[in-house]
Amino acid sequence: xxxxxxxxxxxxxxxxxxxxxxxxxxxxxxxxxxxxxxxxxxxxxxxxxxxxxxxxxxxxxxxxxxxxxxxxxxxxxxxxxxxxxxxxxxxxxxxxxxxxxxxxxxxx
Amino acid sequence: xxxxxxxxxxxxxxxxxxxxxxxxxxxxxxxxxxxxxxxxxxxxxxxxxxxxxxxxxxxxxxxxxxxxxxxxxxxxxxxxxxxxxxxxxxxxxxxxxxxxxxxxxxxxxxxxxxxxxxxxxxxxxxxxxxxxxxxxxxxxxxxxxxxxxxxxxxxxxxxxxxxxxxxxxxxxxxxxxxxxxxxxxxxxxxxxxxxxxxxxxxxxxxxxxxxxxxxxxxxxxxxxxxxxxxxxxxxxxxxxxxxxxxxxxxxxxxxxxxxxxxxxxxxxxxxxxxxxxxxxxxxxxxxxxxxxxxxxxxxxxxxxxxxxxxxxxxxxxxxxxxxxxxxxxxxxxxxxxxxxxxxxxxxxxxxxxxxxxxxxxxxxxxxxxxxxxxxxxxxxxxxxxxxxxxxxxxxxxxxxxxxxxxxxxxxxxxxxxxxxxxxxxxxxxxxxxxxxxxxxxxxxxxxx
Numbered sequence: 001x002x003x004x005x006x007x008x009x010x011x012x013x014x015x016x017x018x019x020x021x022x023x024x025x026x027x028x029x030x031x032x033x034x035x036x037x038x039x040x041x042x043x044x045x046x047x048x049x050x051x052x053x054x055x056x057x058x059x060x061x062x063x064x065x066x067x068x069x070x071x072x073x074x075x076x077x078x079x080x081x082x083x084x085x086x087x088x089x090x091x092x093x094x095x096x097x098x099x100x101x102x103x104x105x106x107x108x
Numbered sequence: 109x110x111x112x113x114x115x116x117x118x119x120x121x122x123x124x125x126x127x128x129x130x131x132x133x134x135x136x137x138x139x140x141x142x143x144x145x146x147x148x149x150x151x152x153x154x155x156x157x158x159x160x161x162x163x164x165x166x167x168x169x170x171x172x173x174x175x176x177x178x179x180x181x182x183x184x185x186x187x188x189x190x191x192x193x194x195x196x197x198x199x200x201x202x203x204x205x206x207x208x209x210x211x212x213x214x215x216x217x218x219x220x221x222x223x224x225x226x227x228x229x230x231x232x233x234x235x236x237x238x239x240x241x242x243x244x245x246x247x248x249x250x251x252x253x254x255x256x257x258x259x260x261x262x263x264x265x266x267x268x269x270x271x272x273x274x275x276x277x278x279x280x281x282x283x284x285x286x287x288x289x290x291x292x293x294x295x296x297x298x299x300x301x302x303x304x305x306x307x308x309x310x311x312x313x314x315x316x317x318x319x320x321x322x323x324x325x326x327x328x329x330x331x332x333x334x335x336x337x338x339x340x341x342x343x344x345x346x347x348x349x350x351x352x353x354x355x356x357x358x359x360x361x362x363x364x365x366x367x368x369x370x371x372x373x374x375x376x377x378x379x380x381x382x383x384x385x386x387x388x389x390x391x392x393x394x395x396x397x398x399x400x401x402x403x404x405x406x407x408x409x410x411x412x413x414x415x416x417x418x419x420x421x422x423x424x425x426x427x428x429x430x431x432x433x434x435x436x437x438x439x440x441x442x443x444x445x446x447x448x449x450x451x452x453x454x455x456x457x458x459x460x461x462x463x464x465x466x467x468x469x470x471x472x473x474x475x476x477x478x479x480x481x482x483x484x485x486x487x488x489x490x491x492x493x494x495x496x497x498x499x500x501x502x503x504x505x506x507x508x509x510x511x512x513x514x515x516x517x518x519x520x521x522x523x524x525x526x527x528x529x530x531x532x533x534x535x536x537x538x539x540x541x542x543x544x545x546x547x548x549x550x551x552x553x554x555x556x
Contacts, residue, residue: 003199003200003201004199004200005197005198005199006197006198006199006200006203006220006222007194007197007222008194008197008222008223008224009194009195009197009198009203009220009221009222010193010194010195010221010222010223010226010259011193011194011195011259012207012212012221012256012259012260012263012331012335013210013212013335013336013337014250014252014256014335014336014337015250015337032176032177033110033111033112033113034112034176035112035173035174035175035176036112036173036174037174038174039170039173039174044173050470050473050474051142051143051470052142052143052144052466052469052470053141053142053143053144053145053150054142054470056142056145056147056150057138057142057150057153057154059147060147060150060151060154061154061169063151064151064154064155064166069170078473078474078477080474080477080478081474081478095111096110096111099111100111100112101111101112101113101114101173102111102112102113102114103113103114103116103169103173104113104114104115104116105115105116105117105138106116106117106118106138106142
């Protein structure tokens, strides 16, 4: 026995008309900064995003630099304002003013 | 940022990193998980291989900071703006399978949204199919129309009488399932005359899977999220274990007739004769350990809340009417506000226990750092000093629901999110579309 065909079934998917709004993206267009040849005598900020485990990870990363690259100065900081959304202009300005590089992470 | 930067993520979040930042951002990935891993394991992650490239993570970090990365061309983020209409004719079984494979369902069979069924659903509102129900937002990046919601409402098994409630939920712009690794869940509470007009259960088994209105309204909200293309595993669904509550989002009505206290929507400033849906969100949901036979209800509630995260001091207590009556008579709580104050006062824990809770650490910790009280002061306490984590009684919501077969309650850390008018979506009595003038598109094919 042949099954009946059902017609006029509407597609339920809701299109993202015109694409996602720009605010849906955490990033904005960026340029790549120039790199130093070496991190010796540079200050590297280790920025903990605030997610569970991030602070402990950055402590271990700091330990690695202390043991293996002692000429690198590391500054460990937690991003204020929570991990999920939002920017931290004061911290970013401090890093730009006092730092030479930054490592951001890590979630999960 | 203007200086060399190395962004890190665990490999489990590769898709999220690429969705959030674009695949042109050179992420470095560690093994997973970071949270909960001991120090020596984290050091091994740093010294070990990036699961994405096979390179040593610390070498990649140093290279990222000292060598200019090649920026990849970002993939186009533009989505199709073509609003499709209909599927090709097929058998019931094939279409059910297609809906499942497309990620449009919760895994249970759906009512296929044929043109006729959707048209009947639209008769449940005076709104036009193209009317916008909610605008795009960062966490819900689609514009949702009445027609969009109607198709989903059909799929959930709803009838036109349920449609205004579903539209009111959709109008909040909130998603039933968030893109979090944590098991976020939601609760839907309906107040006002519509409860009885369409049979939303607020009595025996209100939370049980036995009542059509509760089941289909709650289910429709989850399916709406699926239809927006956002509810996909490892795209926006990240909950490691998930949450079964999301099947119907604890959809209930408040038992206003049997409650000794004022209805929730009246507490929020609405008129008692208005029909309102309120939504709540949190993680932890627990049933009472029987009745409060040997202790007071406030003590029983406090015992459960001590095991919750107390994020933002939020909690919601759902009392059976008989339990609420006992609280009023035995504990002197003439109002819900009185009971909230009592719970707030009786729930204590040490500062150490509070701050060592993961959610509190990463969500409340930043508030303390900003100087927000009482968290800033709590950060300075000795580890064994006591705090009252649910310090703000206004954030302890009380709902009355149940059939009085037992004086029980439920407690959860769900926060009140928002309320939405149902009445604005109801159909006028003489406003029923029967001739196609309600705006549905014509079917593209005629099929014998």
